[in-house]
Amino acid sequence: MKLLEERIIKDGRITKLGYINLTEFLNHGVEPDFLSKLGAAVKKHFAADGVTKILTAEASGIPLACFTAQKFKVPALFARKNKREIIGGDCYSAKVASFTAGSVYDLVVAKSCLSPEDNVLIVDDFIAGGKETQGLIEIVKKAGAKLVGVAVAVEKTFKPGGALLRSQGVNVYSLAKIAKITPDGKIEFVK
């Protein structure tokens, strides 16, 4: 998506730890109009798939999930991390090993919010290693719901997450694909 690639070039920063930082508009600062346009592109791609629910994980995926859900006119649902006691009822959960935090956490979703009748589209800001996405897919399966696919703003194709999901037959749609970050901090997209 040209609009997103141009914005990444304009406002993306590479942090000291090598993260691609899109804090100005995507996952810290949030621009509703811009994210609505990303949501509309996701809607267009999955328009024929009968999506009934948008699923993400807290926290940075929530804004895009919300504006995408608005386009589909369906609810969003964000999995909590290690907060079973806040949800407080029966839950589906999945363990995820976090690369950024160097720890293991539980993704937790209230059973009352996900049913076997749901056609679930997973939405997130980034996909890199894909561990969290695999955790969300595990929850969709435990609920007996149907996975429609995975939509992300940015896929890092130099990480294995997207490719692994596609090899499992998952429909992964990435609005921007970053192939490489050069040693001097330039972002190169997949052509």
Added chain:
Amino acid sequence: MKLLEERIIKDGRITKLGYINLTEFLNHGVEPDFLSKLGAAVKKHFAADGVTKILTAEASGIPLACFTAQKFKVPALFARKNKREIIGGDCYSAKVASFTAGSVYDLVVAKSCLSPEDNVLIVDDFIAGGKETQGLIEIVKKAGAKLVGVAVAVEKTFKPGGALLRSQGVNVYSLAKIAKITPDGKIEFVK
């Protein structure tokens, strides 16, 4: 707000730990249309105040902050918790003692996302003790920005947070005020 009170009565649950659980539509499951209506009510209340930014803290305040920001046509910004390394640049921060988690965490906001020219409206799903809101206000002050007020979906008036903020001269607007949860789990609103 009658619409929200009716929905709380219909779908609110009291968890074993005594939390008011609005997971079906507000802060786990998220209904875009419903939250847009709450955002519109917040917009109406603060319409004359020149709001330039909506500030919240991850994670459960993000959906309402997003849909409120959309109504104001301004950016939202969500403070991260203990994730300075993900933001990766210069930050404003404030320490918050968490009642629910029983721990202390840092609220962190990138300096690039908040400027002295900003008129900031803090938005959250709940206010109870108000510690997190005080942390967000500390960040607004550190940025040299102006605090317009605080808008929440639900205020627990049996907790001190809202009253304390008002005593400090903060314009606190609550769409629903819960006065009491009875021993048998009934929710009573402020009349």
